[in-house]
Amino acid sequence: MMSMSRRCSGFVAAFALVAAPLAAMAAPDAGVSQFTLDNGMEVVVVEDHRAPAVVHMVWYRTGAADEPAGVSGIAHYLEHLMFKGTDDMGPGEFSDVVRANGGQDNAFTSWDYTGYFQRVAADLLPDMMAMEADRMTDLVLTDAVALPERDVILEERAQRVDSDPGSILREQMRAAQYLNHPYGVPIIGWRHEMERLDTEAAIDFYRTHYAPNNAILIVAGDVTPGDVRALAEEHYGPIPANPEIGARMRPAEPPQMAARRVVLEDARVAQPYVARSYLAPERDAGDQGRAAALTLLSDLLGSGTDSFLSERMQFGSGNAIYTGAWYGGMSLDATTFNVTVVPGEGATLSEIEAELDVVLADFIETGVDADKLARLKRQYAADAVYDMDDVQRRAQRIGSALTSGLTLDDVAAWPDAIQAVTADDILAAARDVLRPEASVTGWLTAPAETPEVTQ
Amino acid sequence: MIPRILFAALAVATLALPAAAEIDIEEIETPGGISVWLVEEPTIPFVALEIVFRGGTSLDPADKGGAVNLMTALLEEGAADMDARAFAAARDDLAASFRFDASDDSVSVSARFLSETQEAAADLLRVALVEPRFDDDAVERVRAQVLSGLRSDAEDPNAIAGRAFAAAVYGDHPYARPGDGTLDSVAALTRDDLLDAHAGALARDRVHVAAAGDITAEDLAALVDRVLGGLPETGAELPGPAARSFDGGTAVIDFPTPQSVISFGQPGIDRHDPDFFAAYVVNQILGGGGFGSRLTEEVRVKRGLTYGIYSYLSAKDHADLYVGGASTANARAAETVDVVRAEWARMAAEGPTEAEVEAAKTYLIGGYPLRFDSNASIARIMVGMQLDGLTPDYIATRNDKVAAVTVEDVRRVAAELLDPDALTFFVVGQPEGLTAGN
Structure with missing residues (x-):
């Protein structure tokens, strides 16, 4: 009887032959079309007729990184306030209408975008457009609804950040990572500034950024591009463009010259760890090669049982109980490459950090395992198939790409960019990005009775 | 500005919504006697497979808290002639994904694999479920992860609230105890405890199976028998009803x-x-x-x-x-x-x-x-x-x-x-x- 592993490797050879046609069948642009309304509003349609449902999204090309200084959190506060009514609809009425029809609605804010979505039966699309178009320019706010909502976002901050030492560390590390760019300011806002946010600041931000020429409509599901075009022209078409809105210009990072170190001591920490972030280039339109290499670098270093960090620090020395690496290339401006190591009992943070640096240097020295790289590329090819199963996720990915300075062509080209990465590309990316002077090292630890000497 | 008339129309639209979903479920009895539900959907060339064994962490004996949880976490850490890394490599070669979860009522498996790799994926899933190795080094590695999670839970207000709730409400039922076990109980678990947990939790008399995607009923029946056929017919006895003590305080x-x-x-x-x-x-x-x-x-x-x-x-x-x-x-x-x-x-x-x-x-x-x-x-x-x-x-x-x-x-x-x-x-x-x- 053949052994299990041989049977599998036989199968892999067969699979390698079908990988290419599979990827072609499941390209990210399958069923995707795009057009622009006369007022500058971009429209993307993603067709998927398996269920009688539709996701209707409007994305604004504005987020926390576009806030004026001193009002951190205003983009996110405005997102909450967008549910508080217009000249035509009362507070909460938008959501009431969605819910009364069996639908779901919500919204999200990031540094680069703010998005609103509803998931409803496909025949309700015209009503969603009518209401979303209404609140693009006709928001009406009163203190009676806005002030309790400010308490809500303060509780949201308490829940997401203040109650979780790991979140506090991430916030402090980002603030240290970005010397000049507003990515260092938390999306939710700094508490002392959040406490002073008001309707005037929210309306200022709204008037400055919310307009059809700063928005992207994405409709995904059981629809046709023709129907969406007609409906979009009817509902969004009449809204005038705001000629004041231009390209987003944010303060850029200067050259980073010094490694930074952040130590958070918190009595609630039961499991200490070391986190490291490096300033890293993002995906750029027409130029995604470096980001593709960094994506594969993060997988090779820190994704899964047979990743380099896991092999060396969990299986090898056994000093770590968890290792991971993460890179998010979808970003308008410079992003970060992150590594985390959780020591086992018996290893100090100093020791595990020193070991991490040795292992990272070893990776660059050792080179890329060709089998692992081939395996990763096969997984990315298969992901293109699996991704087709979730139309909302496809829409989400397109929205974040378009608000991060990419185009649909870039989204379509990404799988090829991944497949084109060579071992040399990955090592070059590692050398470029894993530089101490562009890094922040964070320690999360409980207060020690006898403090450990920090280096 | 939107015309008011539109919202009058909305109320009407409500009544016109489809009252029933049109989902065509095939009920299959495999040659091995396992009942499986299938929705065949050939549009995308992959299969989503869900396998759930009733029982879960509630099957843990009082002095073996965390056995089912640790056993479940070890299913993907080495099976048949593969150690943990060989298993991961084989799975990743197929671009398949398997998720194994233990909850207080069940051990569940969520698998997805490309249609073309369905036989090899089934073989891999079979050995994970039927022939896990529980190698000493894997047990110690995963045990350390579970213990780290338990230490974090002790400082996590949500976890503390969940434990206080369970301990107060469920009397001496297994629900009253943490499904992941305690620092002491997990530290004391032996390989034999894991083998017992495996034999008790993964049995054919308590399994439920459903699949959706690009696979025929015939192929699915063969696949399910292949994956589950080697499991024992019966497992550990399920616990009885739990107390529900709420004092209103x-x-x-x-x-x-x-x-x-x-x-x-x-x-x-x-x-x-x-x-x-x-x-x-x-x-x-x-x-x-x-x-x-x-x-x-x-x-x-x-x-x-x-x-x-x-x-x-x-x-x-x-x-x-x-x-x-x-x-x-x-x-x-x-x-x-x-x-x-x-x-x-x-x-x-x-x-x-x-x-x-x-x-x-x-x-x-x-x-x-x-x-x-x-x-x-x-x-x-x-x-x-x-x-x-x-x-x-x-x-x-x-x-x-x-x-x-x-x-x-x-x-x-x-x-x-x-x-x-x-x-x-x-x-x-x-x-x-x-x-x-x-």
Whole structure:
């Protein structure tokens, strides 16, 4: 009887032959079309007729990184306030209408975008457009609804950040990572500034950024591009463009010259760890090669049982109980490459950090395992198939790409960019990005009775 | 500016919504005698497969807490002639993904694999389930991860609240103990304990299987027999019904954190009770579905006390509960508890309005067909239906059952189900003005 592993490797050879046609069948642009309304509003349609449902999204090309200084959190506060009514609809009425029809609605804010979505039966699309178009320019706010909502976002901050030492560390590390760019300011806002946010600041931000020429409509599901075009022209078409809105210009990072170190001591920490972030280039339109290499670098270093960090620090020395690496290339401006190591009992943070640096240097020295790289590329090819199963996720990915300075062509080209990465590309990316002077090292630890000497 | 006429039209659209989802479920009996549900959907060349073994961490003997959880975590850490890394490499070569989870009622497997690799993926899944190795080094590595998680739980207000709740409510039932075990019990687990947990939890007499995607009934039947055929016919005895002790008090667990985590609960209602749908509507109005519920309106929207508050009917295999939760600033925790108690009592005494019942019903009816939107969700829903003891025709009739609920039903069930005297709170934090007691 053949052994299990041989049977599998036989199968892999067969699979390698079908990988290419599979990827072609499941390209990210399958069923995707795009057009622009006369007022500058971009429209993307993603067709998927398996269920009688539709996701209707409007994305604004504005987020926390576009806030004026001193009002951190205003983009996110405005997102909450967008549910508080217009000249035509009362507070909460938008959501009431969605819910009364069996639908779901919500919204999200990031540094680069703010998005609103509803998931409803496909025949309700015209009503969603009518209401979303209404609140693009006709928001009406009163203190009676806005002030309790400010308490809500303060509780949201308490829940997401203040109650979780790991979140506090991430916030402090980002603030240290970005010397000049507003990515260092938390999306939710700094508490002392959040406490002073008001309707005037929210309306200022709204008037400055919310307009059809700063928005992207994405409709995904059981629809046709023709129907969406007609409906979009009817509902969004009449809204005038705001000629004041231009390209987003944010303060850029200067050259980073010094490694930074952040130590958070918190009595609630039961499991200490070391986190490291490096300033890293993002995906750029027409130029995604470096980001593709960094994506594969993060997988090779820190994704899964047979990743380099896991092999060396969990299986090898056994000093770590968890290792991971993460890179998010979808970003308008410079992003970060992150590594985390959780020591086992018996290893100090100093020791595990020193070991991490040795292992990272070893990776660059050792080179890329060709089998692992081939395996990763096969997984990315298969992901293109699996991704087709979730139309909302496809829409989400397109929205974040378009608000991060990419185009649909870039989204379509990404799988090829991944497949084109060579071992040399990955090592070059590692050398470029894993530089101490562009890094922040964070320690999360409980207060020690006898403090450990920090280096 | 939008024309008012549009919203008049919306109310009409509500009635025109599809009342039933059109999902074509094939019920298959494999040659090996396992019942499997399939929705064949060839559009995308992959298969979503859900396998659930009833039992879960509640099967742990009292002195072996965490055995099923640790066993489940080790299924992907080496099987047959592969160690942990060889298994991961084989799985990744196929670009398949397997997720193994242990909960208090089940051990579940979520698998997805490309149609072309279905045989090799089945072989790999088979050895994970039937021939796990439990190598010493893998056991120690994963044990350290579980222990680290337990230490973190001890400092996590949500986990602390969950444990306090379970310990107080379930008496001496396994539900009362943490499913992941304790630092002491996990440290003491031996390889034999893991083999016992494996033999007890993964057996054919308690397995439910559903698949959706690009696979024929014939191929699926063969695949399921291949994956599960080597498992024992019977496993460990399931525990009996759990106690549901709610004293109506407010327990405060001191923990230094800026926000209090509040959990609350009372006895619930059986999934097969004729009043279940009316109870479901009661909860939808009181605390279900996020925005629009009375609790969200009163606690979040009007008073800004929390980012989120929820309630739901929890139908566990051995206990039906009605539970909820919220997080709020320590200074305002007492007010939050008071508002929840008041809303609970108001709903019990007065019931919902006719408009609230209609809105809840249209939401539940309109939203149901939208759930069946992907292979992954269809497979999950089907295996969930099997666990609930439902038959495939439920999908076509479920909305009729919701539609049949009357305002009178909902008011009667609200009065019968909601028990303000039993509603019990567990508050973790340093809430001001809140003292333990009834």
